[in-house]
Amino acid sequence: MSSIVILLSPFWLSWKNDFLRGSQRWRRRWLLLALAIAFWSGIYYVVRRVLLYFQSVYDLGPSLAYQLLLIILLTFLSMLLFSNLITALSNFFLARDLNLLLSTPVSTGSFYYSRVITTILNSSWMVLFFSLPIFAAYGTVFGSGISFYLWVAIVLPLFLIIPASVGVLVTHLLVYCLPAKRIRDILFFIGLFSFMVIYFLFRFAQPERLVQPESFGHFLQFLAAMEAPASPLLPSSWSAEVLAAPLFKRPTDQGFFYALLASYALFLPLVTSWISGAIYLTGWSKAQESKHGRRKVEIVESALDWLTCPFPPVLRALIVKDIKTFLRDSTQWSQLFLLIALIIVYLYNFKVLPLDRSSMPTASLKTVVSFANLALAGFVLSAVAVRFAFPAVSLEGKAFWILQTAPISLRTLLWSKLWLNLIPLLILGELLVFLSNLLLQVPSWMMMLSLATVLLMTFGITAICVGVGALYPKFTFDHAAEIPTSFGGAVCMIVSVAFIGAAVLIEAWPIYFLAMRALNRGRSTVPELWVLAPSLLGVLALTLAAVITPVRLGLKSLEQLKN
Amino acid sequence: MIKLVNLAKHYDGLAAVDSLNLEVQPGEIFGFLGPNGAGKTTTIRVMMGILKPTSGQVFLGGYDVERQPEEAKAISGFIPDRPFIYEKLSGLEFLQFVGKLHRVESVRLARRILELLERFELVRWKDELVESYSHGMKQRLVVCASLIHEPRILIVDEPMVGMDPKGARKLKDLFRSLSDVGTTVFLSTHSIGVAEEVCHRIGIIQRGRLIACGTMADLYAQAQTKQGNLESVFLELTQDNSDDGGQPG
Numbered sequence: 001m002s003s004i005v006i007l008l009s010p011f012w013l014s015w016k017n018d019f020l021r022g023s024q025r026w027r028r029r030w031l032l033l034a035l036a037i038a039f040w041s042g043i044y045y046v047v048r049r050v051l052l053y054f055q056s057v058y059d060l061g062p063s064l065a066y067q068l069l070l071i072i073l074l075t076f077l078s079m080l081l082f083s084n085l086i087t088a089l090s091n092f093f094l095a096r097d098l099n100l101l102l103s104t105p106v107s108t109g110s111f112y113y114s115r116v117i118t119t120i121l122n123s124s125w126m127v128l129f130f131s132l133p134i135f136a137a138y139g140t141v142f143g144s145g146i147s148f149y150l151w152v153a154i155v156l157p158l159f160l161i162i163p164a165s166v167g168v169l170v171t172h173l174l175v176y177c178l179p180a181k182r183i184r185d186i187l188f189f190i191g192l193f194s195f196m197v198i199y200f201l202f203r204f205a206q207p208e209r210l211v212q213p214e215s216f217g218h219f220l221q222f223l224a225a226m227e228a229p230a231s232p233l234l235p236s237s238w239s240a241e242v243l244a245a246p247l248f249k250r251p252t253d254q255g256f257f258y259a260l261l262a263s264y265a266l267f268l269p270l271v272t273s274w275i276s277g278a279i280y281l282t283g284w285s286k287a288q289e290s291k292h293g294r295r296k297v298e299i300v301e302s303a304l305d306w307l308t309c310p311f312p313p314v315l316r317a318l319i320v321k322d323i324k325t326f327l328r329d330s331t332q333w334s335q336l337f338l339l340i341a342l343i344i345v346y347l348y349n350f351k352v353l354p355l356d357r358s359s360m361p362t363a364s365l366k367t368v369v370s371f372a373n374l375a376l377a378g379f380v381l382s383a384v385a386v387r388f389a390f391p392a393v394s395l396e397g398k399a400f401w402i403l404q405t406a407p408i409s410l411r412t413l414l415w416s417k418l419w420l421n422l423i424p425l426l427i428l429g430e431l432l433v434f435l436s437n438l439l440l441q442v443p444s445w446m447m448m449l450s451l452a453t454v455l456l457m458t459f460g461i462t463a464i465c466v467g468v469g470a471l472y473p474k475f476t477f478d479h480a481a482e483i484p485t486s487f488g489g490a491v492c493m494i495v496s497v498a499f500i501g502a503a504v505l506i507e508a509w510p511i512y513f514l515a516m517r518a519l520n521r522g523r524s525t526v527p528e529l530w531v532l533a534p535s536l537l538g539v540l541a542l543t544l545a546a547v548i549t550p551v552r553l554g555l556k557s558l559e560q561l562k563n
Numbered sequence: 564m565i566k567l568v569n570l571a572k573h574y575d576g577l578a579a580v581d582s583l584n585l586e587v588q589p590g591e592i593f594g595f596l597g598p599n600g601a602g603k604t605t606t607i608r609v610m611m612g613i614l615k616p617t618s619g620q621v622f623l624g625g626y627d628v629e630r631q632p633e634e635a636k637a638i639s640g641f642i643p644d645r646p647f648i649y650e651k652l653s654g655l656e657f658l659q660f661v662g663k664l665h666r667v668e669s670v671r672l673a674r675r676i677l678e679l680l681e682r683f684e685l686v687r688w689k690d691e692l693v694e695s696y697s698h699g700m701k702q703r704l705v706v707c708a709s710l711i712h713e714p715r716i717l718i719v720d721e722p723m724v725g726m727d728p729k730g731a732r733k734l735k736d737l738f739r740s741l742s743d744v745g746t747t748v749f750l751s752t753h754s755i756g757v758a759e760e761v762c763h764r765i766g767i768i769q770r771g772r773l774i775a776c777g778t779m780a781d782l783y784a785q786a787q788t789k790q791g792n793l794e795s796v797f798l799e800l801t802q803d804n805s806d807d808g809g810q811p812g
Contacts, residue, residue, distance in 0.1 A: 313663055313666065314663060314664060314666065316663070317659075317660050317663035317664055318664075320660075321649065321652065321656075321660045324651065324652060324656065325649060325651045325652065328651040328652075328692070329651050397647070398645075398647035399647045399648050399649050401613060401641075401643055401647065402648065402649075402661065402664075402708075403664075404611070404612065404613045405611045405612065405613065405636055405639075405641045406636060406661070406664040406665065407632075407633040407634070407636040407637035407664070407665060407666075408633065408664055409633065562612070562613065562614050562615035563614070563615050
């Protein structure tokens with residue numbers, strides 16, 4: 001036990017030292033705290049509103065709230081699985097302190113448990129943070145009292161341990177079993193595995209059932225389906241069953257489900273520790289041997305040459321370097337799996353949208369949904385840009401001196417990052433809006449307006465992410481995926497969401513006007529230029545400000561590094 | 564070729580470099596010697612435009628580093644003490660990248676890369692990713708990168724860290740051969756042996772100030788000693804302040 005505490009001490013000592021000694025960062029901390037409280041309150045408010053609305057639906061309220069709880073817990077479970085896989089790989093096989101720790105006389109058990117604890121803490125804190133306001137909202141809306149919160153307190157730790165153990169186990173087996181020539185192969189499988197897990201878990205939840213009561217044939221059949229979990233073998237369903245008892249005063253087998261949850265939360269780490277004891281060192285050794293070698297793919301090289309030929313030589317050199325680094329760094333490209341999952345789920349939602357069942361005429365509704373889609377696509381683009389464009393400057397890492405001492409201006413560097421990220425983001429944004437509008441069968445003027453707006457939005461979002469990335473660079477990191485979770489990443493997300501909000505607000509009036517006109521006439525007509533042009537010009541002006549200001553600030557900040 | 568005029572760099576009021584005046588001639592190998600934390604690395608980072616001076620100026624080949632940074636960097640090469648480079652590029656790709664940053668014409672660049680890889684015995688490894696290189700190999704690759712554009716000035720920070728004796732010998736030979744063709748070498752080191760062996764002139768910095776500068780004979784005179792070696796001169800000149808510690812360098 002004491003050796004586990006010793007092994008964990010660098011983790012909490014670093015945290016403590018960072019907290020106590022970074023006195024100059026208090027302003028930043030207060031800002032972060034304020035943001036966290038605002039975010040927390042926002043989540044609480046939205047979930048509470050939704051639950052209150054559900055409660056107003058006679059008889060069906062608790063069932064809908066229960067289904068929502070199932071979906072939320074399932075989403076958490078899939079996020080935890082993915083995050084634990086990545087964190088376990090990093091903690092057990094890639095961390096910089098492993099050489100030091102493995103050369104000390106520490107027992108395999110102590111090493112394993114200390115790493116499992118750090119894996120759980122690293123990968124679960126965010127889920128914990130987001131889940132608390134949701135549970136608070138459930139507790140207050142259904143007036144379930146202190147007993148519900150006590151159940152949450154004893155269910156959540158078990159709920160976090162299970163995916164962490166699975167993550168650690170799968171990582172161990174992958175590193176051990178695969179003929180691993182390179183770590184990236186393992187990450188590829190982890191990415192693929194996570195993608196499939198997320199996709200299938202989402203499909204299991206069948207959220208579209210909530211809006212299709214007629215598909216059940218009989219109301220009682222529908223009600224029964226609403227009160228049962230869609231996937232009873234998952235820990236998220238067991239947790240939901242345990243929490244449903246105090247929440248909805250339902251006669252569930254609470255003790256049985258809690259025992260099920262507890263037994264898995266105790267059993268899985270134990271089994272994983274045995275397996276880790278047997279195979280860890282072989283896997284670790286394999287991972288060490290696999291750190292070299294290179295596959296030269298001629299077709300990629302020629303494609304890069306062809307794609308970058310319009311750029312001037314220096315800009316081209318920077319772009320080619322960044323693309324090659326991206327393609328060869330599995331910690332960066334493996335995040336693309338998340339992106340693919342996101343696009344599929346995004347488009348799938350539009351496919352199952354029951355527009356024909358609304359009391360509003362379809363033409364008006366399509367205009368409104370397509371417009372809402374713009375905001376949603378902007379939000380998705382922001383999330384993706386924060387992951388890929390925000391770290392662009394930071395990824396230069398400790399090799400930044402090469403660019404600092406090269407005869408190129410920082411402006412050239414920043415623009416190379418901007419162009420490099422703009423092109424794929426533009427393709428993604430236009431594709432999302434085009435395909436979802438195609439599924440919605442919107443009129444051609446709405447399609448054109450959406451495509452033009454997304455074009456401008458993508459320019460703004462990319463510039464904000466690259467600019468704020470230069471404003472708050474993080475040149476020292478263990479893992480590329482940790483850059484977007486820094487303070488700068490949060491600022492970047494807020495600014496780009498604010499930008500999208502402003503752009504959407506500017507276009508809201510003409511869209512409202514056109515939707516109302518379609519509602520009155522009963523059909524959609526092609527709008528006159530005077531209706532759309534001023535707002536498009538407004539968005540253009542906003543985009544220009546969103547491109548120029550962050551790039552200037554970022555440039556200034558990089559210049560400040562010289563001080 | 565290199566001129567530092569009243570150069571100062573302060574961190575939170577602490578002077579890491581203070582009123583530094585120095586001139587290095589074309590073809591000269593200048594040794595910049597000092598104890599740990601004396602301000603050597605800070606001086607070099609200011610010279611290469613990585614840091615801005617608090618006051619004063621740096622001229623490389625007549626170009627003011629602060630006002631004409633691109634021109635000054637185009638004629639300079641830099642070898643840092645720790646070879647942090649892009650781990651996911653191959654050695655060859657890294658050199659191509661640096662060559663392109665320096666706008667070296669492609670035929671000349673290919674020839675130059677091959678020449679340097681052969682000289683530093685990296686040809687066999689040119690297609691391997693940098694992440695698989697040993698520390699010494701990375702150091703040699705950085706040396707290749709610093710010479711890719713045939714600079715007129717080479718600025719080197721602690722060149723022998725992590726080098727094996729053969730690598731160290733090659734590097735010393737390189738400095739001499741560069742000097743023979745008129746390249747100025749500014750060599751920061753705390754290795755007295757290296758400075759003594761290759762440098763034409765030596766400057767000793769302590770607590771951010773240049774406390775002695777000149778040929779070996781000049782230094783003996785300043786230290787008022789006629790016997791021993793550079794080590795004893797160094798210890799003699801720096802002993803007055805030895806208990807004070809240094810500043811972050």
